[in-house]
Amino acid sequence: LKFPYEFIGEILITQEQIQQRVADLGEQITQDYQHSDKLLLLGLLRGSVMFMTDLMRHIRRPMTMDFMLVSSYAGTESSGFVRIDADHKTNIYGWDVILIDDIVDTGYTLYTVRKLLLERQPRSLKICALLDKKARHKVDIHIDYLGFEIPDYFVVGYGLDIDEKGRNLPYIASVDLEKYKKLYPPDEGKK
Numbered sequence: 001l002k003f004p005y006e007f008i009g010e011i012l013i014t015q016e017q018i019q020q021r022v023a024d025l026g027e028q029i030t031q032d033y034q035h036s037d038k039l040l041l042l043g044l045l046r047g048s049v050m051f052m053t054d055l056m057r058h059i060r061r062p063m064t065m066d067f068m069l070v071s072s073y074a075g076t077e078s079s080g081f082v083r084i085d086a087d088h089k090t091n092i093y094g095w096d097v098i099l100i101d102d103i104v105d106t107g108y109t110l111y112t113v114r115k116l117l118l119e120r121q122p123r124s125l126k127i128c129a130l131l132d133k134k135a136r137h138k139v140d141i142h143i144d145y146l147g148f149e150i151p152d153y154f155v156v157g158y159g160l161d162i163d164e165k166g167r168n169l170p171y172i173a174s175v176d177l178e179k180y181k182k183l184y185p186p187d188e189g190k191k
């Protein structure tokens, strides 16, 4: 396996562009929450991990962090069913929660998790996502803090994967799906 991955198409958002935008979002959050003494960044694993750790470096306020492990089914087309594999540890009652994810595709993941968290009565709940594929939304979802809107390409890097590959790239790149299929032919025998 070579690095960078051979199935990379083109770089859509460079490392510098991401770092600049993430710094801006951190600055904005710092200002918006300057009167909050209970700020919690809640990241959705695994996709949000690189974004979350970079973002928190730019939040110049006391804060805490927590995570949930969730997965959306199934294959490439989301079915709208979201599974909670591991819940957060913090009691979020009365907290100002910012839900962090790498990308909004159909929107089902953030829609479902948001609904669940609201039942737990945080003081406030906002959504922050690095990427938004607006054309793909299937539910109404408001993103309070957004990095970039992107077209409907299959993208990897900065936490995003294709079959778990590509998450460690420091930029966002498109996937050359023809190359990908040659490198990793779909297993016809399975399922």
Ligand code: PRP
Pocket (backbone or CB within 6 Å): 044, 045, 046, 047, 048, 070, 071, 072, 073, 078, 101, 102, 103, 104, 105, 106, 107, 108, 109, 110, 161
């Ligand atoms: C991906 C991505 C988002 C979600 C977006 O996560 O990280 O969390 O899908 O899709 P949606 O808007 O259609 O729900 P995935 O469930 O693939 O797991 P991962 O974060 O571990 O990659």
Ligand code: MG
Pocket (backbone or CB within 6 Å): 044, 045, 046, 047, 048, 070, 101, 102
């Ligand atoms: Mg995810």
